[in-house]
Structures are given as structure tokens and as C-alpha cells.
Amino acid sequence: MGAKKILLLVVVVAAALALYFGGGSEYLTLARMQSLLGTARAYVDANPLGAALGFGAIYIIVTALSLPGATLLTLFCGAVFGLWQGLLIASFASSIGATLAMLVSRYVLRDSVRARFGERLKRIDAGIEREGGFYLFALRLVPVFPFFVINLAMGLTAIRAWTFYWVSQLGMLAGTFVYVNAGRELGELESLSGILSPGLLLAFAALGLLPLVARKALDWLRARKVYAGWDRPRRFDRNLVVIGAGAAGLVTSYIAATVRAKVTLIEKAEMGGDCLNRGCVPSKALIRAARAAAEANEGGRFGMQAGKTEVDFAKVMQHVRESIRTIEPHDSPERYRKLGVEVIHGEAKLVSPWEVEVDGRTLSARHIVIATGARPFVPPIDGLDGVPYRTSDTIWDLDALPKRLLVLGGGPIGCELAQSFARLGSETTLVEMADQLLGREDADAAAVVQAALEADGVEVLLGHKAVQAKAGEPHTLRVEHAGESSELPFDVLLVAIGRTANVEGYGLDALDIPLRKNKTIETDEFLRTRYPNILCVGDVTGPYQLTHAGAHQAWYAAVNALFGGFKSFRADYSVMPACTYTEPEQARVGLGEREAKETGTEVEVVKYAMSELDRAVAEAATAGFVKVLVAPGKDRILGATVVGERAGETIALFALAMKQGIGLDKILGTVFAYPTFAEAAKAVAGERRKRHKPDKLLDWVERYHRWQRGGP
Known part of the structure; x- marks a missing residue:
């Protein structure tokens, strides 16, 4: 913060303190103001213009300095x-003072606050960017926070001063x-009994009803x-049309049918979406087969006759496809029709905010939920086609195992499939442009995951950028690293560098439904699009492209669509676990250590190595650790990372603890079955307890024990 900003801050604070401790605060009490009414009215009668200007100036100063008392000043006015004259004075004075407070906050605080708390301000920034003055108008009309807080917070955003002023005025x-x-x-009261006058009661009743009326009015204006x-x-x-029968769409339809709504589910391809047919289920089936091969090849360390399996x-892929077929009935049209859902196989298109066209039919519904998912992103690499x-x-x-597999992308999908194919016998190379896997x-x-991949024979190339693909014998991918170029041979190239939302082909452009910068559908915190009756769930909107995240959103979408007229719920992502199913698995929930550093969040990091866990030692699965981030000096869990055997199961314990407000001390006080991998959660809690043991108290306890023994 520069010298000028510090000087301005000192002046503002000094002025506020001088006003407060110099007796100014005495005039901002109801009793004091009531005692001044007679004098003030006499002065107004004698000097109406000067009184109005003077009072307005005082109001502006109090508001600009964010002092308490603006409400009493308004009553006194x-x-x-x-x-009518009081409304004119208070309205202009409050808006001018609020604008000055905003500008002071912007000049003095914005740079330093945004550098430290930029992530936490994203919600306000998003609202300003999306709706500008309309967002501020909503805050003013339906005050969730005190007005002085809004003034200071808006100074941290990029809203224009003129926009802030006139929106605040209105x-x-x-x-x-x-x-x-x-x-x-209040000014007309002659005795305390007069406080029960119908006019005054009506005024305060109106004040109490203002937020409700204002919210309804605001919703009406937006809809109009x-x-x-x-x-x-x-x-x-x-009641509801759902477009897309992946995890998010299926759960939305299920919930709607459960509460006896009339719901139609439209899917143009397979029920179950990516998770069942191309994602979670087939990948986990392949991972299990690859693990069986690895265990057979590594049997020597457990006393078995080792040999190359x-x-x-072809049978591996048969196992994969049988897994899909076995689970398929859970997501089948027959099951959902029995649940009361109308299932239509066809291609949907939005033709109005309430109508969807499917194969020549037009279906109308009060609400529509878009759950069209995402697809793999294919980069524009020269020669890739x-x-x-x-x-x-x-x-x-694939029906034949590729001799040489080249995996492009070091995210969860790339890591899982690279390890699996390497264990099944492919010569596997993984290329990642960043300087680490799992960015x-x-x-x-x-680093633990990378070491495991390399131990299974995967060649990991970090910091390598794919430039050009060439067909030939063999096919090659040219990559660049540190200014040098090389060519990598392959038989099959797996592109796994992310997914892009499915936003084309079903009428979003006709309805002018906006997208975010990352090409997902833009929604508010209630999962509503530009049209409040059209909601989005799952990969098509994010922010997490995870099956369980889409299913989690589905509850909010179904309830907000069907019952939003009574009560709407903001989607809660505060506790969202995720797992990469390599061996060892890597799982996280909440805040990570790197994210804490980037956002300036103060944390205490507690870590426990899997090599210390008895069950891990017994199963020769000692790679990895448990790492928990807690608030400094407290046991409240802010985030947890687990790398190791069954990390996906262990992370669920931390997710439950975070959701229910259970700290590490209570986990430490819980009895766990022995020996289990879940005991790692208790062990890490024990590490924190040891770190915070009361040494001074223990010194006295030691002296007590010495006295009990009759020692010196």
C-alpha cells in the first residue's frame, strides 16, 4: 500500500475516531435525538435551506466514514x-455518502484485499460482470448485509462510480x-402510549415486509x-422436461417422479450417459483387470512363483462390456418408466423457454432441466486427424492390446488409463505439457502417483508440448521440450486432455442462453439460467465434471424447479470429494495446500505417512500419506488429501466430518476397527494432538508422578 493510500486511511480513521470520542456519538442515539427535536424544528423554521444543507452534510460524513447511526439519522430526518423533504435529503445524502465510502474503499483497500482474498470475491465479481448495476440493485433492494458493508465491498469490484451512485439512489x-x-x-409522539398508533405500526410493518415485497418485485422485473x-x-x-439421461439427468427425473410430478426424460443416445457407457464403469472394470495382472506379476514378493502373466x-474387454451390461438395467428406460418417468428416445431442441421439440413433437413444461453432459476435448494438433x-x-x-500406447494428458483419465494399459502389457508413454501430473x-x-506409474513401466514426460502427428510406420507425435524437438512412436494415441460441455445443437442460441468463458452454460447459485424456469446440472454447467457432483446438483435443480415458488436452495459445493483411481489412489476434499497458498488462506498442515500404518505395511501398500489442513490452533478440517490404498473410501470419512462439523479431536476419540486403512484418519488426528500437547501441564503431571513414587 502506497504512502498516499496510507495517509488517506489514517485521515479517515482519525476523523471517525475524533467524531466518536469527541462526543459526536452522543448525538447518534435515539434519546439524544428526541431531546433535540424541538430545537431542531425551530432552527428549520428559521433557516430551512441552511438546516437542510447542514443536516445533509452531516449525513454524508457519517455514511462516508461508515459510522453507525445512519438509521437513526434517517429517522431524525x-x-x-x-x-417528503426528509426523503429528499436522506435519499441524496445517503447515496452520496455511500459513493464516497465506496471510492475510499476502492482507492485504499482494493489492491491489497484482492491480492489476499481474490478467490473469495469471485461471487461478487461474477454478479457484477453478469448483471452489473442490476446485481447491486438487488443487494440494495433486498439487504442481506448492512448497507455500509455493501459500500465497502463494491469498492473492491470494477463497478463504475456513476453506476454505483444512481443504482444506490434508486x-x-x-x-x-x-x-x-x-x-x-416518531416525531409526532406526545407520550409513550402513542408508540402504538396505527400509522407508526403500519410504518414498521412495511419495513418488515419490505425485503419480501422487494424480492418478489425484483423477480417480477427480471422475468418481465x-x-x-x-x-x-x-x-x-x-411439470418438468429433462434433456439428457446421464447421471445428473437421471437423478433429476428420479426425484421429480418421487414427488409425483409429471416428468419427461429425453435422451438421444444411451441411457446412463458417459459414466455408464464410456467413463466410470468401463474404466473401473479395466483398472480392476489391470490390477489383477499386476498382482499376478508381483506375486514373488508374497512368496508366490513369479512369472510374466x-x-x-479380448477377454479383458469382454469383462468391461459385461460390467456395463450388468449395471445397465439400473439406468434403463424400463426402470424409469416404472418409476413414473416418461422416457423418450430422440433429439431434443428448445423452441421456447417452456417448449421442447422432439422428432416433430412439441412438449410443454413449466420447467426444463438441461443435463446434456460433456465430451472429450480434441485439440487442434497438426495431422491429428x-x-x-x-x-x-x-x-x-479396441479389441487388440496396442503394442505402443501414447497418452496425451496427465489428468485423472490419462493417469488411470496409462497405468492400466502398461500393466496389461502396452509400452506406454504419457505426455503432459505442465510440470506435474494431476495439475x-x-x-x-x-509425485507419489507419478512414481507409481513409472514403477509400472509408464514413461512420463512432463513439460512436453504436442506439436504435430504424422502417419507412418510407425506413427509419430512430435513434441517440444526446453526448446528441443523429438518424435515419439505409437500404434494408438489416446487424447485425454480434458472435456468440453455439450452446448450445441439443441437451441441454446435460439434462446440466447449465455455461456461462461470456459464454454459451460452460465447459471446462478440456484442452477437457473438466464430464464429462471430453465435450469442446468452436471458437466454441461460445472463447476465440477464429476458424476457425483452432477447427482448432487440434481436435487437442487429438481427442488428449485418444482418448489422454487416457495423456497429455493443455493447449490452447496463446500464439501465435494474427488478421486483418481490409480494405484495408489489419490483423493481430496476441500482445500489443498497449494490452493491455500495461492489464496492466502492461513492453515496448519498435519501429515501422516502410510508407511506407518499397520494395515498398509501388512499389504505392502505403504506408498502415500494422509494430509489434513485445519484452521490454525483449531481442529476444524478445511481440507484433506489422501494418497494410498483405498483413498477413495478414506476420503469419505473426511467429507462426512467436514459436512457435519466434526473436528480431528472427535475423530481421534472414535474407535476404529483394527487393522484398517481408515485408521489413517485417526492417526493423522493423533499427529495433530501430539503437536499441540500441553507441555507445561505435563511437566507438572510428571512432578506429581515423581511425588507419588516418593522420589526427589
């Missing part, structure tokens, strides 16, 4: 100047009117604006 008008009117009523030009049907064929890849490349969608079509995770966790 109504008592002294009457309703947004605070209703509340100012109620307070000024209440002050006028967004639905302009569309003809709303007089009646609807159904022959892999029948001319070589045999696969994605996580098409890798399952969203902590470096120590990624």
Missing part, C-alpha cells in the same frame, strides 16, 4: 423535516422512505425483462 429509495416515514411518526417477446402457454403438458485382451487416435469415449472399441492437486500427491 423524517421527524424534523417531514416525509435501490435504497424504498427503504429510506419507510425509515423517514417511521421517523415522521427476460421473457419479453415469448408467448407463455396457458397450460402445460407436464499372459493377458487375453490422419493418425489412429482415441479418446476416453472411443478407447473401449489441480498438491505436488507431493502428484
Whole structure:
């Protein structure tokens, strides 16, 4: 913070303290103001213009310095100047003072606060970027936070000062009117019994009802604006139409049918979406087969006759496809029709905010949920179309094990499949442009996974950028690293560098539904799009492209769609676990150590090595650790990372603890079955307890024991 900013901050604080400790605060009490009413009214009668300007100046100073008392000043304004003149003075003075407070906050605090708490301000920034003044108007009209907090917070954003002023002037008008009117009523009291007068009671009743009325009015204004030009049907064929039958769409339909809503589910491909057909299920089946091969090859360390296992890849893929077929009935049209869901196989297209066209039919519904998922992203690499490349969608079509597999991308999908194919016998190379695998995770966790891949024969090339693919004998991928170029041979290239939302082909552009910068559908915290009756769930909107995240969102979408007229719920992502199913597994929930450093969040890190866990030693699965981030000096869990055997199961314990507010001390006080991998959670809690043991108290306890023994 520069010298000028520090000087301005000192001046503001000094002025506030001088006003407060110099006796100014005495004038900001109800009793004091009531005692001044007679004098103030006499002065107004004698000097109306000077009184108005002077009072307005005092109001501006109090508001600009964010001092308490603005509410009492508004009441006093109504008592002294009457309703309409008081409203004029208080309205302009409060808006000018608020703007000055905002500008002071912007000049003095914005750079330093954003550097430290930038991540936490994203929600306000997103609202300003999306709706600008309308977002501020909502805050003013339905005050969740005190106005002085809004003034200071808005100074941290990029909102224009003029926009802030006129929106504040308009947004605070209703509340100012109620307070000024209440002050006028208070000013006319001749005795305490008069406080029960109908006019005063009506004023305060209006003040209490203002947030509810304002919210409804705001919703009406938004709807009127967004639905302009569309003809709303007089009646609807159904309550809900869901587009997409992946995990998110299936759960949304299930919940809607459970509460007896009339719901239609539309899917153009296979029920179950990516998770069942091309993602979670086939990948875990392949991982299990690859693990069996690895265990057979490593039997020597457990006293078995070691030897190279022959892999029948066709049977491996048969196991994968049988796994899909076995689970398939859970997501089948027949099951959902029995649950009461109308299932239509066809291609949906939005034709209005309430209508969906499917194969020539037009279906109307009060609400629509978009759950169209995502697909693998294929980068524009020169020559890629001319070589045999696969994605996580098409890798399952292989019938023969590739001799040389080149995996492009070091995220969860790339790591899982690279390790699996290497264990099954492919010569596998993994190419990652970043300087570590699993780029969203902590470096120590990624390092354990990388070591495991390399131990299984995967050649890991970090910091390598794919430049050009060439067909030939063999096919090659040219990569660049540290200014040098090399060519990597392959028989099959697996592209696994991320997924992109499915936002084309079903009418988003016709309805002008906006997308975010990352090409996912933009929604608010209630999962509503630009049109409040159209909601989005799952990979198509994010922020997490995880099956369980989409299923989690589905509850919010179904409830907000069907019952939002009574109560809406903000989607809660505070506890969202994720797991990479390599061996060892890597799982995380909540805050990571790297993320804490990037956001300036103060944490205490507690770590426990799997090599110290008895069950891990017994199973020769000692790679990895448990790492927990807690609030400094407290046992409240902010995040946890588990790398090791069955990390996906162990992380569930930490997710439960975070969701229910259970700290490490209570985990330490819980009895765990022995020996289990879950005991690692208790062990890490014990590490924190040892770190914070009361040494001084223990010194006295030691002296007590010495005295008990009769020692010196």
C-alpha cells in the first residue's frame, strides 16, 4: 500500500475516531435525538435551506466514514423535516455518502484485499460482470448485509462510480422512505402510549415486509425483462422436461417422479450417459483387470512363483462390456418408466423457454432441466486427424492390446488409463505439457502417483508440448521440450486432455442462453439460467465434471424447479470429494495446500505417512500419506488429501466430518476397527494432538508422578 493510500486511511480513521470520542456519538442515539427535536424544528423554521444543507452534510460524513447511526439519522430526518423533504435529503445524502465510502474503499483497500482474498470475491465479481448495476440493485433492494458493508465491498469490484451512485439512489429509495416515514411518526409522539398508533405500526410493518415485497418485485422485473417477446402457454403438458439421461439427468427425473410430478426424460443416445457407457464403469472394470495382472506379476514378493502373466485382451474387454451390461438395467428406460418417468428416445431442441421439440413433437413444461453432459476435448494438433487416435469415449472399441500406447494428458483419465494399459502389457508413454501430473492437486500427491506409474513401466514426460502427428510406420507425435524437438512412436494415441460441455445443437442460441468463458452454460447459485424456469446440472454447467457432483446438483435443480415458488436452495459445493483411481489412489476434499497458498488462506498442515500404518505395511501398500489442513490452533478440517490404498473410501470419512462439523479431536476419540486403512484418519488426528500437547501441564503431571513414587 502506497504512502498516499496510507495517509488517506489514517485521515479517515482519525476523523471517525475524533467524531466518536469527541462526543459526536452522543448525538447518534435515539434519546439524544428526541431531546433535540424541538430545537431542531425551530432552527428549520428559521433557516430551512441552511438546516437542510447542514443536516445533509452531516449525513454524508457519517455514511462516508461508515459510522453507525445512519438509521437513526434517517429517522431524525423524517421527524424534523417531514416525509417528503426528509426523503429528499436522506435519499441524496445517503447515496452520496455511500459513493464516497465506496471510492475510499476502492482507492485504499482494493489492491491489497484482492491480492489476499481474490478467490473469495469471485461471487461478487461474477454478479457484477453478469448483471452489473442490476446485481447491486438487488443487494440494495433486498439487504442481506448492512448497507455500509455493501459500500465497502463494491469498492473492491470494477463497478463504475456513476453506476454505483444512481443504482444506490434508486435501490435504497424504498427503504429510506419507510425509515423517514417511521421517523415522521416518531416525531409526532406526545407520550409513550402513542408508540402504538396505527400509522407508526403500519410504518414498521412495511419495513418488515419490505425485503419480501422487494424480492418478489425484483423477480417480477427480471422475468418481465427476460421473457419479453415469448408467448407463455396457458397450460402445460407436464411439470418438468429433462434433456439428457446421464447421471445428473437421471437423478433429476428420479426425484421429480418421487414427488409425483409429471416428468419427461429425453435422451438421444444411451441411457446412463458417459459414466455408464464410456467413463466410470468401463474404466473401473479395466483398472480392476489391470490390477489383477499386476498382482499376478508381483506375486514373488508374497512368496508366490513369479512369472510374466499372459493377458487375453479380448477377454479383458469382454469383462468391461459385461460390467456395463450388468449395471445397465439400473439406468434403463424400463426402470424409469416404472418409476413414473416418461422416457423418450430422440433429439431434443428448445423452441421456447417452456417448449421442447422432439422428432416433430412439441412438449410443454413449466420447467426444463438441461443435463446434456460433456465430451472429450480434441485439440487442434497438426495431422491429428490422419493418425489412429482415441479418446476416453472411443478407447473401449479396441479389441487388440496396442503394442505402443501414447497418452496425451496427465489428468485423472490419462493417469488411470496409462497405468492400466502398461500393466496389461502396452509400452506406454504419457505426455503432459505442465510440470506435474494431476495439475489441480498438491505436488507431493502428484509425485507419489507419478512414481507409481513409472514403477509400472509408464514413461512420463512432463513439460512436453504436442506439436504435430504424422502417419507412418510407425506413427509419430512430435513434441517440444526446453526448446528441443523429438518424435515419439505409437500404434494408438489416446487424447485425454480434458472435456468440453455439450452446448450445441439443441437451441441454446435460439434462446440466447449465455455461456461462461470456459464454454459451460452460465447459471446462478440456484442452477437457473438466464430464464429462471430453465435450469442446468452436471458437466454441461460445472463447476465440477464429476458424476457425483452432477447427482448432487440434481436435487437442487429438481427442488428449485418444482418448489422454487416457495423456497429455493443455493447449490452447496463446500464439501465435494474427488478421486483418481490409480494405484495408489489419490483423493481430496476441500482445500489443498497449494490452493491455500495461492489464496492466502492461513492453515496448519498435519501429515501422516502410510508407511506407518499397520494395515498398509501388512499389504505392502505403504506408498502415500494422509494430509489434513485445519484452521490454525483449531481442529476444524478445511481440507484433506489422501494418497494410498483405498483413498477413495478414506476420503469419505473426511467429507462426512467436514459436512457435519466434526473436528480431528472427535475423530481421534472414535474407535476404529483394527487393522484398517481408515485408521489413517485417526492417526493423522493423533499427529495433530501430539503437536499441540500441553507441555507445561505435563511437566507438572510428571512432578506429581515423581511425588507419588516418593522420589526427589
